[in-house]
Amino acid sequence: MSAPAALPFRLPAPRTSRVDLLIIAGEHSGDQHAARMVRELLARDHGKNLSVCALGGPDLASAGAQLLHDMTATSVIGLVEVLKNFSFFNALFNEVLRWVGAYKPRAVCFVDYPGMNLRLAKEMRKRGLSAKGGGPVRALFYISPQIWAWKAGRRFKMARDLDAMAVIFPFEPACYDDTALRGKVEFVGHPFVAGDYAAPVTHDVSGPILLLPGSRKQAVTRIFPLMLAGYERYCRATDRQPVDGETANNNSQPHGQTIHAAAQPRELTPHAAIQPAAQPHELTPHAALQPAAQPRELTLHAAIQPRVQPRIQPRELTARAAQPTTAQPVTTQPATTQPATARLAAARPAIVLYPSENVLSVLRTFTLPAGIELRPTGAPVAASAVLTSSGTMSMHCALAGIPGAIVYRVNPITYLFGRLLVKVPHIGIANLLLKEPMYPEHIQGAASPEALAGQLRDCLENPARLAHTESCAARLRAILHQPTTGTAADWLARQLA
Numbered sequence: 097m098s099a100p101a102a103l104p105f106r107l108p109a110p111r112t113s114r115v116d117l118l119i120i121a122g123e124h125s126g127d128q129h130a131a132r133m134v135r136e137l138l139a140r141d142h143g144k145n146l147s148v149c150a151l152g153g154p155d156l157a158s159a160g161a162q163l164l165h166d167m168t169a170t171s172v173i174g175l176v177e178v179l180k181n182f183s184f185f186n187a188l189f190n191e192v193l194r195w196v197g198a199y200k201p202r203a204v205c206f207v208d209y210p211g212m213n214l215r216l217a218k219e220m221r222k223r224g225l226s227a228k229g230g231g232p233v234r235a236l237f238y239i240s241p242q243i244w245a246w247k248a249g250r251r252f253k254m255a256r257d258l259d260a261m262a263v264i265f266p267f268e269p270a271c272y273d274d275t276a277l278r279g280k281v282e283f284v285g286h287p288f289v290a291g292d293y294a295a296p297v298t299h300d301v302s303g304p305i306l307l308l309p310g311s312r313k314q315a316v317t318r319i320f321p322l323m324l325a326g327y328e329r330y331c332r333a334t335d336r337q338p339v340d341g342e343t344a345n346n347n348s349q350p351h352g353q354t355i356h357a358a359a360q361p362r363e364l365t366p367h368a369a370i371q372p373a374a375q376p377h378e379l380t381p382h383a384a385l386q387p388a389a390q391p392r393e394l395t396l397h398a399a400i401q402p403r404v405q406p407r408i409q410p411r412e413l414t415a416r417a418a419q420p421t422t423a424q425p426v427t428t429q430p431a432t433t434q435p436a437t438a439r440l441a442a443a444r445p446a447i448v449l450y451p452s453e454n455v456l457s458v459l460r461t462f463t464l465p466a467g468i469e470l471r472p473t474g475a476p477v478a479a480s481a482v483l484t485s486s487g488t489m490s491m492h493c494a495l496a497g498i499p500g501a502i503v504y505r506v507n508p509i510t511y512l513f514g515r516l517l518v519k520v521p522h523i524g525i526a527n528l529l530l531k532e533p534m535y536p537e538h539i540q541g542a543a544s545p546e547a548l549a550g551q552l553r554d555c556l557e558n559p560a561r562l563a564h565t566e567s568c569a570a571r572l573r574a575i576l577h578q579p580t581t582g583t584a585a586d587w588l589a590r591q592l593a
Contacts, residue, residue, distance in 0.1 A: 107164045107195045112147040115201035116592060119150040120192070120216065122167045122209030124311040124451045125488035127153035129239060129287050129584075130207040135159040136585035146592075149201070151192065164195070167209075168311075169454060185212065192216060196225055196233065203234040203592060210241035214250065217257040227259055236591055237261045238584060240268050240281075245528075251275050262587045265529065266575065284587050285578030288495055296449075297489075299498045300478035301562070305330075305446040305552060306498065307468075309459075310485035316458045318505045319543075320448075323483045326503075326548025327446050328465055333549055334444075444480075444556070449473050449489070481555035483548055484535070486523045494526035494534055495576075497569035499555035499562055502527075502537040503548065511540055526568070529575055534568040 121130040134148055138160045150161035153168035165188070189212065196204060204220070206213035217237070221229035228235060240263045243251050248271075254261075255275035262284045263269060269281040287293060297306065305327060309320035445467040450456045459470055471477070482500030484490040493500055502524045505511075522528050524535050538547050554561050581587075 107151075107191055108162075110147065110149050110199055111162055114147055115149055115199050116146045116203070117148045117588075118196065118201040118204045119148065119152055119156060119161060119207060120167075120204065120209070120213055121150070121152040121156065121207035122212055124153060124168050126208040126239065127155045127168050128488075130205075131155035131159040131161075132287055132290075132293070133238065133584040133588060134161050136583060137588055140585065140589065152207075168452060189216065189219075193219055193223065193225075196220060197223065200225070200232055202232070203236055205236040205238055205588065205591075207237075208239040208241075210250075213237070214241070214254065214257070218253065221257045226257070228257055234259045234591060236588070238588075239264055240271070244268070244271055251277070260587075260591055262584050264576070265525075266579075282581060282587055283579055284582065284584045286491075286576035287584065288491060289573050289576045290578055290583065294476070295492060295496055296473060296476055297482075297492050297496050297498060298476055298478045299480070299496050301480050303478040303480045304469075305444060305556075306477060306479035306482040306484070306493070306500075307446055307448045308482060308484040308489045308493070309448070309455075309503075310487055310489075311451045311455060313454050313458050315485060315506065316455050318507075319485055319503050320459060321462060322503055322505060322543050322545065322548065324462060324464070324468075325545035326483060326552065327468070329545045329549035330552040331444070331465075331467075333553070445469065447471050447477055447479070449477065481552055483551070486525075486537075490524055490535065491526055494524075495569055495572055497566045499565040500535055501548065501551040501555075502535045503543045504537065504539045505543050506540075508540075526572055530568055530571060532568075534565065534572075 117134075119130050119134060121127045130150070130152055134150070134156060138146060138148065148161040150156040150163055151165050151167050152161070152163065153166055154163075157163040193216065204216075204226075206217060217226065217235050220226040220231070220233065220235060223229065223231075225231040226233050226235045235258050237254070237258050238261070240261060241247075241250065244267070251272055252275055255272065255277040258277065259280070261272070261277060261281040263281060264284065264286045266283050269283055272278060272281045288295065307320070307323045307327065309316045309323055446469070448459060448468060448470050449472070450459055450470060451473050456470065456472075464470075479493075479498050482493045482498045483503050484493055484500055486502050486504050490502055504523060522533060523537055523539070524533075527533050527535060527537070536551060538544075538551075555565075
């Protein structure tokens, strides 16, 4: 058997002789969530001098953890991208296990990032490092993988390998009631609705348009040019200038279109589809997810959408979208050749937020029209409308009540595999929680410049759209508020007691 690939470095030794906690957060969002938890935990330490190490990002480092490796600089999305970087991730995987075996922290807290983290938990058990394998290290998990959307059978393997979990959606504890984790999964509230949480975005009807293409380089490369072209088309159309052979009269297309599984008249709407057929308005998401009489034969995605077609073919999705079946070629012209765009941008500029220098390097490869500003995440941004990827920032915008739409495009092979596995009617978590498309979702070929321009017009010119968004935001905040049992830091302190 060949030896595992070696990293060009070794993870550094801890600065203290004892390690209380190792945090593993592989993405920007996980880094942020974990940082809030660690910062609060250390503030409550009361002189115990907890030693916390982390594989995460800059937020965990600023929260007081010793950063062993910046995972956010190497995160990728999609099957194809993972395969391209397999040797690196395999080497990192083995180096993390070596470090845990050498320094034996009291607990390892995995934060989201299930592709790597669940494999690490399994291997820790097999090597006798974790408590489930007879070792000294407790295996904890914060932010559950979306087992209610796909690969529901993972919950039994997770129960075999993990000691306890903290989740951020109120229906999730019930998802594990038919496993050995029953009673060990705790809803701790969503970090975005905590009283002391500083939201990175707010709503301002006179503010700029917000473009949020994501935190991963591969995703940004595919999504940002679509957003950019949609913004330019909106600016031109608002100025009543023909675009790419259009006449000024054919810009008035219906707005607010989406591409969900409920488009056909004989199918359920997303709201009904996510609930059981009997008494749909009286059943809470918690109850909807309760396992049936034979829990081991029930996949949780079936509990969420009992009568939705098991999968939707890509061509079917595109046909249901408001726009043509193929996206228009995405081209960006220098600002000097687009006087209409420049004039409109002065009245409705756009801000593009980027979370890292890696993402900034991708954004700078595009020719940006006048009125678009690239800005690092940090200081709060007030926006009037948003085009966003389906990640963490989409939830921020939804909670802030910013009207907008989701844009999603990945490698075609990754998309085809995803359609076979994902079993929910929406890709945006806010849409799933609300059981309706607060943010219309434009996926793959349906994410055309025309469709996105239409969404921006509707968000900025339709008062009913704004009122609906504000109502959805209020409902979302009520669903996610912190329970009386406390925060994620409270949960973690109990696990370390």
